[in-house]
Amino acid sequence: MSEAPVRRRSARGQGAALRGEVLRAAMDLLTETGQEDAVSLRAVAQRVGVSVPSIYLHFADKQALLDAVCEHVFEALDQALQAAALEGEDAFDGLRLQGVAYVHFALANPEHYRIVLMRKHEGERADLVMASSAFAHFVDSVAQCVEAGVLEGEPDQLAMRLWAAAHGLAALLVAKPYFPWPPLDELVDSVIRMAGIGLAATSRLGDDCTMADVVERLDRLRD
Template sequence: MLGDVIQPLKRRRAPRGSGEQLREEILDAATELLLETGHAKAVSIRSVAQRVGVTPPSIYLHFADKDALLDAVCARYFEKLDEQMQAVSDQPSSIEVLRAQGLAYVRFARDTPELYRIATMGEGRPGSDVDLTLNSSAFMHLRTSVEALIAEGVYPAGDATAMALELWTAAHGVAAMLVAKPYLPWGDAEEFADRVLRAVCLGQIVGGMIGTDVAPSDTVARLKEFAEGIHQ
């Protein structure tokens, strides 16, 4: 759960002058405060400094301002997500890799709901460390899987970035709803996430075969014809 993913947050006092260790202590303290308060606005440079046991100017030696500090916290969070998505990439086929990555994304969000909410649903700034981390981790994994499926002829030839964005949007939507509304009748959350992600993934495949410009009713008719042909 959260403790296995983000922890340990217990700080080890570093020798005086150890700048990198102090930076990690600052990030740990800011993460702790975010988890305790559940909101970035409740975290200040002064409160982080008090938690670490240093003066506010010591924080500014490592982070230009509060926004830079929070960006670094979120960037470290997405590095952990990157590790989780890499850990499930050993699958028998590209389509199973994509499925496992989507489920790992949703699972990570459910295990770390407070940080996920802050990192993905807060106000972002173009060019921030968070944007850079997203571009190099979760989204890149999905796009690489989509590119593999296109090369294999499973996915239609097209814009891999756009298709990966569709899948990422679905994964984020599922994760956000499970985090924000856990009390709704989802049933088994893992199975629910799998059904939604499977529907989007297969929808992209079917759309590539039949055509995205075909009316939904015509798509249903063609699929019925296909199913009847199989059973004849």
């Protein structure tokens, strides 16, 4: 139960080395246990082979440690999205693939995703999302679709709407894993398409047309 790795004290200038070890221990603990409250400072300290207060030499408090974890997660998410975007046949298809990749990322790292995006972040720590390049890159992708004429409007506003849809599915799947969901791939695909096509339609047809109006127009497309 109790592995005491007997960590050697860092050399004189290398005090910051502990920071990296603590961070990695926290991330590993999170992925292994799969539940946030298993990541106690005592558990992290023991895994590193160090005493608890030593963590405070490099992180202001537990939340700061979790924030650092989140930063790493956001970078990984950013890379996943950028990789997905490149696979698309065109800009709009790239958007779709990013949506799918987004949900899959959340499913692959549920506890990380929860900490980053399902916790209440307020005040100074709130801009973690904005500070990440992931959101900025996604807005860029949306802007490409606007330039291509597929979407119309302000890219950041459009991006938020798509983000909401993707996050909704991701968050529900993470929070309610035992809900009787249909086969995942189908569900993800359908929700992402719904959002993409819905955004294209609403942004191009104007925001003031009624929903019934649009449905009527859809009828004419039937043939």
